[in-house]
Amino acid sequence: MHNQYFKKGISLFIxxxxxxxxxxxxxxxxxxxxxxxxxxxxxxLIAATVGVKGTTTGTSSNDYGFFSIxxxxxxxxxxxxxxGYFDLDTTVNLQGDIRLNINLKSEAQMLK
Numbered sequence: 001m002h003n004q005y006f007k008k009g010i011s012l013f014i015x016x017x018x019x020x021x022x023x024x025x026x027x028x029x030x031x032x033x034x035x036x037x038x039x040x041x042x043x044x045l046i047a048a049t050v051g052v053k054g055t056t057t058g059t060s061s062n063d064y065g066f067f068s069i070x071x072x073x074x075x076x077x078x079x080x081x082x083x084g085y086f087d088l089d090t091t092v093n094l095q096g097d098i099r100l101n102i103n104l105k106s107e108a109q110m111l112k
Contacts (some may be wrong), residue, residue, distance in 0.1 A: 032098045033068040036061045036080060039103035045082045048104070053077035053089075080104060 036048040044065030051058040052071065061067045073094055081087040085104040092098055 028073040029070050030073060030094050030097050031068055031070045032076075032078070032092060032094065032100060033066070034100035034102060035065045036067060036082065036102050036104060037065055038085075039105045040109055042103075045085070045104060048080065048082040048085075051079045051081070053079060084108065 032050075036045040036050075037043060038045060044063075045061055046063055046065065048061040048065070048067070049058060050060065050067045050069060052069070054077070057069070057071070059067050059069045071094060075091060075093050077089065077091050079087055079089050080102045082104055085106050088102060088104055090100070090102075092100075
């Protein structure tokens with residue numbers, strides 16, 4: 001009889017432990033995505049950088065200028081950069097998936 005209660009108690013403990021660790025480790029994550037383009041021509045910026053300030057996290061745009069980064073729910077300061085262009089900083093309150101289309105200005109255009 002004691003063995004039966006012991007097995008039920010162990011089973012309940014394991015189930016509770018697994019349930020708690022699942023919810024404790026499950027942070028809500030959302031995706032920030034969009035396109036990086038030249039502000040005047042609209043051309044895609046390939047291999048442009050998207051950085052999360054204060055971290056080593058980031059990504060780069062693909063052959064179409066598309067980027068995507070998935071992060072836990074909270075506020076972020078982002079920097080968009082591309083060689084020969086002015087950086088663009090923005091903040092996002094990541095509470096759900098966000099689509100950002102970013103147009104960067106060429107430094108060469110500003111010299112004209």
